[in-house]
Amino acid sequence: VVLAPGRMYEARLHARGVHHTGIWSRGVDTAEFHPRFRSDAWRARFGVGRDDVLITCVGRLAPEKSVPLLLDAWERVSRRHPGAHLVFVGRGAMEGAIRGRALPRLHLAGLLRGTALATAYASSDLFVQPSATETFGNVLLEAMASGVASVSVGAGGVLDFALDRHNTLLVPPGDPAALAATLAAAIADPELRRPLQS
Numbered sequence: 001v002v003l004a005p006g007r008m009y010e011a012r013l014h015a016r017g018v019h020h021t022g023i024w025s026r027g028v029d030t031a032e033f034h035p036r037f038r039s040d041a042w043r044a045r046f047g048v049g050r051d052d053v054l055i056t057c058v059g060r061l062a063p064e065k066s067v068p069l070l071l072d073a074w075e076r077v078s079r080r081h082p083g084a085h086l087v088f089v090g091r092g093a094m095e096g097a098i099r100g101r102a103l104p105r106l107h108l109a110g111l112l113r114g115t116a117l118a119t120a121y122a123s124s125d126l127f128v129q130p131s132a133t134e135t136f137g138n139v140l141l142e143a144m145a146s147g148v149a150s151v152s153v154g155a156g157g158v159l160d161f162a163l164d165r166h167n168t169l170l171v172p173p174g175d176p177a178a179l180a181a182t183l184a185a186a187i188a189d190p191e192l193r194r195p196l197q198s
Contacts, residue, residue, distance in 0.1 A: 061092030
């Protein structure tokens with residue numbers, strides 16, 4: 001059996017004549033990723049006030065993870081929402097480019113694991129997943145388990161479990177304006193985020 005990470009990739013195998021396939025299902029440990037790890041101290045580390053909105057992106061900081069797309073979107077969002085902060089959790093080749101953009105209220109937290117990573121998720125008000133090339137999208141599932149509303153590009157393996165306006169807000173891939181508009185709407189409207197937090 002050839003295992004695929006999701007239905008879309010299984011369909012691609014079938015289209016190439018590979019029919020002895022199965023789905024390699026996944027999940028996250030909901031004891032490890034949980035809302036109880038929310039921390040005011042984590043938020044204060046980045047200067048996030050009580051009424052501010054903390055947005056987190058977790059993953060490798062690389063072009064193929066659509067980091068440039070998120071930076072373009074953040075440039076638009078940060079001008080209109082001075083109470084919003086964006087934290088990147090991870091490391092990668094684009095760290096210098098991210099710093100070089102010198103965008104307001106953009107923070108680099110470095111690579112985190114274990115309780116520190118769970119705290120980063122749970123302490124957020126919004127999670128953003130900009131990549132269109134995820135084979136499954138563990139980070140989106142981890143954010144959901146942490147009780148955090150999310151915005152995700154509607155492409156790749158996340159489509160096996162991400163449902164627009166049910167458990168996430170989906171945006172088209174490769175569209176920084178759409179990503180910015182959706183992030184801005186979620187920042188401005190806590191009621192839009194609330195149904196996505198359970």
